[in-house]
């Protein structure tokens with residue numbers, strides 16, 4: 001198949017690049033175009049939601065991640081090398097109208113810290129992701145801490161239901177399960193709870209505390225699969241067990257290899273289901289991604305992380321991707337650590353969006 005047949009950007013100088021084999025830049029674009037998307041009406045259109053939010057946990061700096069990722073060239077690569085048309089890429093959102101400016105404006109509720117801010121911000125993110133996804137675009141969200149997945153997954157679940165009448169599946173790549181309820185959480189940090197709210201295991205009536213989450217936003221525990229787990233709280237293990245949630249820990253990856261684990265994860269979802277990939281950079285070993293708030297040793301190599309993303313892309317079922325928990329202010333050697341972590345994050349995103357070597 002010739003590249004000029006798979007794209008119709010004949011006027012676009014990028015297309016010329018893609019048709020001459022002289023530049024390595026053409027490979028990503030060719031592959032992006034060659035994989036048929038099963039569920040997107042505009043697979044070359046990428047909605048970007050850049051979220052500078054850190055209220056789901058206590059360490060400042062994770063709000064600086066979108067800017068760090070963008071400054072390192074991520075969006076330019078997605079546009080110029082992978083050939084996406086970007087939408088919503090000109091702003092990094094910090095939601096000043098929604099975030100409480102002092103802790104006493106937002107006291108704990110059921111033990112959750114910053115509950116009003118996290119609820120209001122994730123509600124807004126849900127709207128942003130929804131409006132891209134409703135157009136049939138692929139959506140990329142750059143966090144921010146992992147609490148933002150309450151918004152991203154709520155938004156894509158609702159849009160895909162409306163657009164296609166289907167339920168999405170979620171692949172959650174993380175060292176942690178993030179499925180604490182407010183009651184099982186030891187930390188009170190909402191970034192450890194998003195999955196419990198999204199599956200309805202945790203519920204709230206009051207609008208201001210995630211009461212805005214309705215059935216249309218929720219996902220089934222049957223369509224959820226974890227990869228990379230190695231630091232799961234006792235209460236979370238009980239939740240995973242009691243709900244029969246599919247989870248591949250680092251033990252499973254050591255035993256079967258990443259290839260087989262991804263195959264089993266995708267088989268669990270079924271090959272006719274739209275996929276939302278939520279990737280916490282702490283799934284990677286701190287050797288590759290030291291600059292993150294809750295690092296856990298014994299994680300994925302960067303190659304294993306990239307492999308997961310490449311495989312998910314290859315299904316043609318991907319509808320949304322999150323990259324979260326990059327904190328460029330943390331590391332024993334901040335300059336080197338942040339640089340490496342941002343670099344790893346960019347690689348993960350490019351692989352999920354179709355970069356491939358050949």
Ligand SMILES: NC(=[NH2+])NCCC[C@H](N)C(=O)O
Nearest residue numbers: 146176180187189191192294
């Ligand atoms: N998204 C994350 N990095 N989550 C870490 C969660 C850690 C711990 N399980 C908690 O509930 O606080």
Ligand SMILES: [Mn+2]
Nearest residue numbers: 175176280282
């Ligand atoms: Mn994590």
Ligand SMILES: [Mn+2]
Nearest residue numbers: 146174178280
């Ligand atoms: Mn997480």
